[in-house]
Amino acid sequence: MRPCPEAGIASAVGPTPRAAPAARRGARGTRPSRAVRQAVRMPYFRTYDDAELHYRVLGPADSARPPLVCLAGGPGRDAAYLADLGGLARHRQLIVPDHRGTGASPAAADPARYAFPHLAADVEALRAHLGLERFALLGHDAGATVAQAYAAAHPERLTRLVLVCPGSRLQGELPDDAQEIFTSRMHEEWWPRASVAVQELAEASDLAQVRDLLYAAAPLAYGRWDEPQRAHAATEGEQLGPVPRAGFWQGVDEPTREALLAGLRRVDCPVLVVTGDRDGVVGMRAGELVAAAFPSAEVRPLHLVGHYPWVDEPDLFRPLVEEFLRAS
Template sequence: MPHDTAPHALRPGAHQYASYDGTELTYRVLAPRDGAAVPPLVCLAGGPGRNAAYLGDLGGLDAHRQLVIPDSRGTGASPPAADPREYAFPGLAQDLEALRRHLGLQRFALLAHDAAAATAQAYAAANPERLTHLLLICPGARLQGELPDDAREIFEARAGEPWWQDAYAAVQALPTATGLAEVRDLLWRAAPMAYGRWDAPQRAHAQSEGGQLGPVPRAGFWQGVDEAARLALIKRLRAVECPVLVVTGDRDGVTGMRAGEVVAESFPQSRVRPLPEVGHYPWVDEPELFRPVVEDFLRGV
C-alpha cells in the first residue's frame, strides 16, 4: 500500500473541530521546529481520561515533525460528554475520524500511548485504509482479552530501590481509596514504578498526574463494548495493512512488556521494539533513544 507522503502544513496552536455529533472538540498543533514540510503525526493520550498535556512534545518529536494532539472528551479544553457512553473508546475513535476529515488528511500516521492504544486499534479496525503508520507506545492488552502479569514482576524486581516500599504500600491502598485527594496522593507515591528511574525529569512529569486525570472519562472508557464486539474488532485488525510498531519498556511497571507483544500479534505487519532502562513514558526516561526509533519507523528505515 503506498504511503501518503504529501506535506500538509497546519497552523500551530490550539484549534477546534466539530465531531460526528456536532460537539466542538479541541486539538493542538506543534509545528516542526526546523520548518520542515512533513506529514503530521496525530498523537493520542492515554490514562484513560488523562489531559494530553502529559505527552508534552514527546521527547522532541516536534523538532522535525508536525504533531497534532487532540484533547479527548472531558479532558483538556474539550467539553465533557453529554452521555457517559461517549467516553468509550469506540466513540473516541469516531472523534478521531472527524478530526481527520477536519484536517483534510487522506491518510495519516497515528501514535497512541497507554490506554489510547485501544482507541487507535478501534480506529484502525474501522478505517484501515486511512493509516500510513501506527505506533502503539506501552499499550495494555485488555482489548485482546489478556492481562499479562509481567508488570508486577518488573515492579517487584526493583524492590531494592529507595522509593519502593512506599510505592508498594500506595499500590496496595489505591483499590480502596475513596476521596480524590487521597487518590492523588497515592498516585504520586506510586509514580516511581512507571519510570525507568526516579530523577528530576521523572519527578516533574509525575507531579502533574493527579490533576490531569478525569474520573468520569476514565470510568467510561471501557464501557459498552460487549464480548462479541470486542472479538469482531480484533478480527478486523488482520486487515490493517499499514506497518505497526509497538514500543515497550523493560522497566514499565504499569503495563509491562508482554502486553505489547500480545497486541502486536493482532496485526499482520507489526514488530515490537523493547527499550532498555525505560518505563511507561519512554520519551521522559530516554528521549534520545525514543525519538530516533519513532523517526526511523516513520521514514521506513
C-alpha cells in the first residue's frame, strides 16, 4: 500500500470515533504587533463562528523580525510535532495554532468545520486577532493545503509562503514516487517490518494496534532512523485526531477544488516549496506539482531528508527558510 499524501503515515487508518487589523505589520524590518508580543498571556482567539481556538507563541518577544505563522498537518495532528521547526524560533516568533479538535483547541461543534477551507478561515481570524496586516505563512504536509486555501482566499495578506513537503491532492494528481522512494530503501534493517506495518494499517481498527503499527511504519517518513527520528515518531500515535483527520476533505467537491486552484494563480508573493529526496510519505513530485500551481514558486529539494526536514537536517532546513524569509 502506498502512503497517502496529506494524511501522513496515518492515512491508512480509518476514521476511528473518538479583531481588526492594525497599521501594516509583517513587512521586513517591522516589529511584531502588540498583540503578538502579548500573545503568551492571551493564547486563544475567537474565530468566525465564535469558537475559541488555541495557539502557541515561540521565540523572542523583542525580535525585530516579523513573526511566522506555522500550520501543522497530519491532517488532524497536534501542532506540537512541529516543535520550533529546527530552531526557526531562535531569532523570530513562531505563531503556531492548534487546528480545531487538536492540541488545546476544542472539537468542532459542526464536523464540517474540519474541512481545510474552514481551517483557512480560522487562519484569517488569527491574523486579525494578532493585528497583522500582512504576514509570512508556513504549512507542513496537510497544513500546506490549508496554507494554499488561505493564499487563494487572501493573497493580499501574504508576504511569503513556505510549503514544506506538501501533498498534491489539491492539484488533482497523486504521483507514485513516494512508493519508489520507500522501495529503494528495502536494504535498511527497519524496512521489512515497516513494509508489513503499512499493509496492516489498512485493516487495523484497534487504537492501540494502530499506534504500534504507526511507529513500525514511521521510518519511511525520515531520512534516517536515528534517536532524534525515533523520538519524534514516538509522538505521532498520541497526537493524531481521527475525527479532524476524517473531516479534512469533507465537502471539498470538484468546483471548490478548481476555484481554489484559480485563486492560487493570483498569488503574487514569493513561494518556497521544500521537498525531501527520502520522503516516503508524499515523495518529491507532489511538491513540483504544487509549485506549478502558482505564477512563480521555487522548489528546493533537500538531500537525505524525509517528510520532516527540521528533524532530519535542521541545519539545512533552518537557513533555507530564513534566507527565503529575509530576501527582498
